Amino acid sequence: MPNGVQKTIAMPxxxxxxxxxxxxxxxxxGQLVDSSSQSEELALKCWPEQTPGHRVEAIHQRVSSLxxxxxxxPSYRRSVDGKTAVVDLRGCWWELSSWMPGxxxxxxxxxxxxxxxxxxxxxxxxxxxxxELGQDRHFQPPVFxxxxxxxxxxxxxQTITQPLQRCFQSNLAGSVPVRQLTGTDPxxxxxxxxxxxxxxxxxxxxxxRRIQAxxxxxxxxxxxxxxxxxDVHREHLLFVDRQVSGLIDxxxxxxxxxxxDFARWLGSFDCFWESPFETATQILAEVEPDSPLxxxxxxxxxPQFTEPPSSEPGTGRPTAxxxxxxxxxxxxxxxxxxxxxxxxxxxxxxxLLMAIARASLWLSLGNWVVWLVDESRQFPDLSRVAERVGxxxxxxxxxxxH
Numbered sequence: 001m002p003n004g005v006q007k008t009i010a011m012p013x014x015x016x017x018x019x020x021x022x023x024x025x026x027x028x029x030g031q032l033v034d035s036s037s038q039s040e041e042l043a044l045k046c047w048p049e050q051t052p053g054h055r056v057e058a059i060h061q062r063v064s065s066l067x068x069x070x071x072x073x074p075s076y077r078r079s080v081d082g083k084t085a086v087v088d089l090r091g092c093w094w095e096l097s098s099w100m101p102g103x104x105x106x107x108x109x110x111x112x113x114x115x116x117x118x119x120x121x122x123x124x125x126x127x128x129x130x131x132e133l134g135q136d137r138h139f140q141p142p143v144f145x146x147x148x149x150x151x152x153x154x155x156x157x158q159t160i161t162q163p164l165q166r167c168f169q170s171n172l173a174g175s176v177p178v179r180q181l182t183g184t185d186p187x188x189x190x191x192x193x194x195x196x197x198x199x200x201x202x203x204x205x206x207x208x209r210r211i212q213a214x215x216x217x218x219x220x221x222x223x224x225x226x227x228x229x230x231d232v233h234r235e236h237l238l239f240v241d242r243q244v245s246g247l248i249d250x251x252x253x254x255x256x257x258x259x260x261d262f263a264r265w266l267g268s269f270d271c272f273w274e275s276p277f278e279t280a281t282q283i284l285a286e287v288e289p290d291s292p293l294x295x296x297x298x299x300x301x302x303p304q305f306t307e308p309p310s311s312e313p314g315t316g317r318p319t320a321x322x323x324x325x326x327x328x329x330x331x332x333x334x335x336x337x338x339x340x341x342x343x344x345x346x347x348x349x350x351x352l353l354m355a356i357a358r359a360s361l362w363l364s365l366g367n368w369v370v371w372l373v374d375e376s377r378q379f380p381d382l383s384r385v386a387e388r389v390g391x392x393x394x395x396x397x398x399x400x401x402h
Contacts, residue, residue, distance in 0.1 A: 007023055007024040008021045008022070008023040008044065009021060009022045009023065012381060012384070016048055016249075016251055017048035017049065018045055018046060018047055018048050018251065019045065019046040020043060020044070020045045020046075021043070021044040021045075022041070022042075022043060022044075022099060023041075023042055023043075023044050024039055024040065024041055024042065025039060025040060025042055025077075025096075026039055040098070040099075041099040042077065042096050042097065042098060042099050043074065043096070043097050043098070043099045043100075043248075044094065044095075044096050045094065045095050045096075045097070046092050046093070046094050047085075047092060047093040047094070047095070047251070048251075049090070049091075049092055051092075051093055053085075053087065053093060056085050056093045056095075057085070059250055059251070059253050060076060060084045060085060060095070062128070062131055062227050062250075062253060063076070063250050063253075064076060064084065065127070065131055066124060066127055066128065066131075069127045070123060070124060070127060070247075072100075072120060072123070072124075072244055072245070072246055072247045073124070073246075073247050074097040074098040074099070074100050074246070074248065075097060075098050076095060076096065076097045077096040077097065077098075100238055100245065100246025100247070100248055101238065101240055101245050101246060102238030102239050102240040102244075102245035102246050103238060103239060103240075104234050104235045104236075104237065104238060104239070105117065105234055105237070105239055105269070107234060107268070107269060107270050107391060108269075108270045108271075109269055109270075109271070110271065111271050111279060111282065111283070112242075113239070113242060114265075114266065114269050114271060114272070114279075114283065115282075115283050115286050115287065116239075116242065116243065116244060117237045117239075117244060117265060118262060118265060118266070118283050118287045119244075119287055120237060120244040120247060121229070121232065121237075121258075121261050121262060121265060122287055124229065124247060125226075125228070125258045125261070128226055128227045128228065128229075128258075129224075129226040129227075129258070131226065131227050133226070133227070133255055143224070143225050143226075143255075144222035144223065144224060144225070145222055145223070145225055146218075146219055146220050146221060146222060146223070147218065147219075147221070147223050147225075147256060147257045147259070147260070147352065147356075148225075148254070148255070148256045148257075149256055149257070149260045149263075149356055150215050150218050150219050150352075150355070150356065151219060153211075153215055153356070153359040153360070153363060154212065154215050154216070154219060156363050157208055157211065157212050157215075157359075157363070160363065160366050160367070160370060161204070161208065163370045163374045163375075164200060164204060164366055164369065164370060164374075166373075166374050167197055167200075167369050167370060167373040167374050168197065168200075168201045170373050170374070172190060172193065172194055172197070172373065185383075188383075188386055189382045189383070189385065189386045191386075192385075192386040192387075192389045192390045192393070193368075193369065193372055193373065193386075193389060195390070195393050196365055196368065196369055196389050196390075196392065196393045196396075197369050197373065199365075199393055199396055199397060199400070200365065200366060200369060200396075202400075203396070203400045204362075204366070207362050207396075207399075207400065208362070211355070211358055211359045211362060214351075214354075214355040214358070214359075215355055215359060218351070218352055218355055221348075221352075223257045223259065223352070224257065224258075225255055225256055225257050226255060226258070227253060227254070227255055228253065228254070228255070228256050228257070228258050228260055228261050229247075229250065229252070229253055229261050230252040230253055230254055230256060230260060230261065230264075231249065231251065231252035231264065232261045232264045232265045233264055233265065233267075233268040234265075234268035234269065235249075236248055236249045237265070257352070259349060259352050259353050259356065260356055262283075262284075262353055263352075263353045263354075263356035263357040263360065264356075264357075264360060266279065266280060266283065266353070266357060267357040267360055267361060267395075270395075272357070273361075273394075273395040273398045273399060274398065276354060276357065276358075276399075276402075277350065277354065280350050280353055280354060280357075281350055284349065284350060284353075358399060361392060361395055361396055361399060362396060362399075364392055365389070365392040365393060365396050368385070368388070368389050368392070369389075372385070
């Protein structure tokens with residue numbers, strides 16, 4: 001344990017493999033805390049094993065920049081040599097950040113609360129779209145490229161069907177590693193997995209074809225991209241008195257369309273799957289009319305891709321000038337001012353959001369079944385796994401009715 005950390009409480013394990021502790025530090029603490037720091041409540045996190053240091057550094061740079069502009073984002077505490085992360089003898093990376101107050105919304109939160117969360121995401125995007133892309137791309141965002149999330153989901157559709165077929169034929173009780181853990185009922189875990197497996201058995205052929213067709217119509221469409229949070233679900237936004245109080249968990253950050261964050265966020269709630277199109281339309285209209293979802297600056301029209309993009313998004317693609325309507329600087333004098341601001345049609349934004357949300361739902365459900373049945377993966381809290389699988393199954397059942 002790093003020097004200066006005391007009163008440590010282990011928090012419930014998530015699904016990523018990271019370990020998080022709620023703790024306090026002593027005044028003038030050591031390795032992870034500047035000597036001038038006062039005693040305060042903090043979040044101590046150990047990144048998953050095998051996470052490379054350059055990945056941690058890249059995310060810390062972006063999150064630190066975001067925290068300087070947005071109070072909802074935790075700020076990192078620096079070590080005595082100025083670093084925001086340190087590595088232990090096992091090669092695991094540790095960070096210490098401010099503890100964010102609040103609790104996640106329940107899955108049955110009303111649409112007003114979900115909209116409030118969407119506005120917080122927009123606030124984060126307004127700064128993220130000003131951060132340099134990095135990854136050897138020395139120009140400013142946004143860039144116009146096909147959505148990475150669409151490409152990834154199309155690839156996963158091709159690879160998941162075969163292991164799913166094996167799961168359909170497997171002896172469930174003999175495949176799932178249900179351990180006798182405190183608070184875990186093996187029967188409930190097996191019941192949740194069996195229900196998910198049966199739903200997939202009945203609906204996967206039709207659903208996968210439909211999802212593939214939806215994604216295929218979008219796979220080459222250029223959309224504005226910048227750094228996004230990417231893994232944004234219900235548990236990653238915290239609320240106090242119906243207001244957003246914190247934004248947490250940035251492990252999955254990367255460059256992609258901001259629509260991906262909104263799709264993942266909306267897809268975490270009952271109200272979305274009760275009436276997906278109507279809910280998405282209402283929230284997009286209420287969040288802000290000039291948000292990155294519906295307005296994207298470009299000089300004329302961005303290029304239309306007719307062939308698959310390179311494996312590394314952003315390599316040499318044209319960029320769009322920055323727009324003051326996003327709270328950004330004006331384009332440099334060397335860039336011809338845009339004659340028009342090409343808006344992504346609202347219907348197209350909703351179409352992309354819906355396609356990503358539906359694909360994420362069915363692929364997430366399929367992934368859980370494959371991980372547990374075909375691959376016999378171990379998870380620290382099977383009761384949380386059963387809860388998540390059960391909720392995904394409920395949402396997929398509703399979607400299958402449409």
